[in-house]
Structure formats: C-alpha cells, structure tokens
Amino acid sequence: MPLDRGSDRAIEGKPSNADARIHHDEHTYSDKQTYDDEALIAMHLDGDREAFEALVLRYERRINAAAFRLCGSREEGEDLAQETFIKAWRALSGYRGQASFISWLTAILTNTWRDRLRKGSLPTQPLDAPYEGEEGPVARQLSDSAPGPEALTESSASAALIGGMIQELRQEYKEALVLRDVQGFSYEEVAAITGSSLGTVKSRINRARSQLKERILYYQEQNPGFFRLNQVKTDGTQTIDGEGGEADEG
Secondary structure, three states: OOOOOOOOOOEOOEOOHHHHHHHHHHHHHHOOOOOOHHHHHHHHHOOOHHHHHHHHHHHHHHHHHHHHHHHOOHHHHHHHHHHHHHHHHHHHHHOOOOOOHHHHHHHHHHHHHHHHHHHOOOOOOOOOOOEEEOOEEEOOOOOOOOOOHHHHHOOOHHHHHHHHHHHOOOHHHHHHHHHHHHOOOOHHHHHHHHOOOHHHHHHHHHHHHHHHHHHHHHHHHHOOOOOOOOOOEOOOOOEOOOOOOOOOOO
C-alpha cells in the first residue's frame, strides 16, 4: 500500500523516480475517480490494489486538513492522517456502509487522535508559543512592524490565529467544532462519528463557538482592527456566529 509516495528525491534538477511514479499513479487513479466509494471498496476487496489508492487520492486532503486542525501541528497531522489511512486499509473488509465512507474514515481519525492523547504521544505547546499556519508560525502578539490590520485579515495570519485558538479549546469542544465547522459534517454525522448524542454535539459546538468568539474579542481588544467578526471564518465556510440550539450537554 504505497501511501507515502514522496521518499525519492530529484538529483541535480532531474525528475526523481517518485515524480515519475506519482505522475503515472495519478493518471491511473484518475481513471477510477468515476467510480463511487462503494464500487472502489468492492474493487479493493476483490484484489484491485489501485482502488484503495484512488480512495486515498479522493480524501487525503480532507483527512490531512482535519488531522492538522486536531493536532495543531503539520508534522503530527500528517503522521496522524497516514496512520488513519493505514488503519482504514486494514479494516476495510469490516466496512458495511452504515455511514458514508468519509464519515467512517473520519471516525477512525478521531479515535486514533483520542488514543494518542490518552497515551500522551501528542506534544503540548506552551501558552506563548506561536500559532502554526499554512505559511509558518504566527506570533500571538503583533509587533509594531507587522502589516496593517486589513492586510493581515486578507492573509493567512488570521486563519492561523483562529486555528491556534481552536487548539486551546477542550478536547471534546475542539473535536466537535472541527468536524462541524471545518469539515462540514451535519450535527447528526458528528454525533455518529464521535459516538455522542445529538444534544451533546450541539451543546459542545455552541460552547466551542462561544469560547472561540471570546478569544477573538480579547485578541481584538489587544490588536484593534485585526478581526472583522462578521467576516472572519473558522475554516473559510462557516462564520464564527454559528447556528444551533442551546441543547445542554448530556
């Protein structure tokens, strides 16, 4: 199962063997993208070794994104995503289609993340550590030489700061918020993935959004004009002022 396809390196500007394989593989896997998940799973179980790779190619960006948000570290996130796909490959014969494949895959991701937290294998960061973003670390306090608020709001800095604030939430709040507002799962899907009741899920998401908004407001007070609450989003799809009832956590 060649999940890690980037081990070879190019030498003196020449394409590496890995580059050639990836180009060939993506062409091969793209031919399978017309099949739905269930068909690819059946093909995999029938011995088609490329079928599972097609599933990986279909969902690796989404799983990597969720893993990064849960871990707060790109390196740890990539490792978590890799372990998730390996576990899915081993367990695929037990998939019965009770939930969508991506929901099943995400449940493996969150369970693996919880296991790592229980074992203490995920590092913790000091409170004054920079937030990790797409383009590198972002300081928690802006320096006098930093770009103006409007420029920062339009850059990845605000997204990195919000991502860091999500890391400060309680484990169960962060998990629910990432699944709902970053991954876009419905409340019912989040409940199924986490094994929680619908009321518990709604309560956790509401509390996570409320605490996240409080952190943003505090940061706004320290750095006036940095955020525009009616525009800044946790993931590019959901606003901070989220929907949902006031269900109590059970």
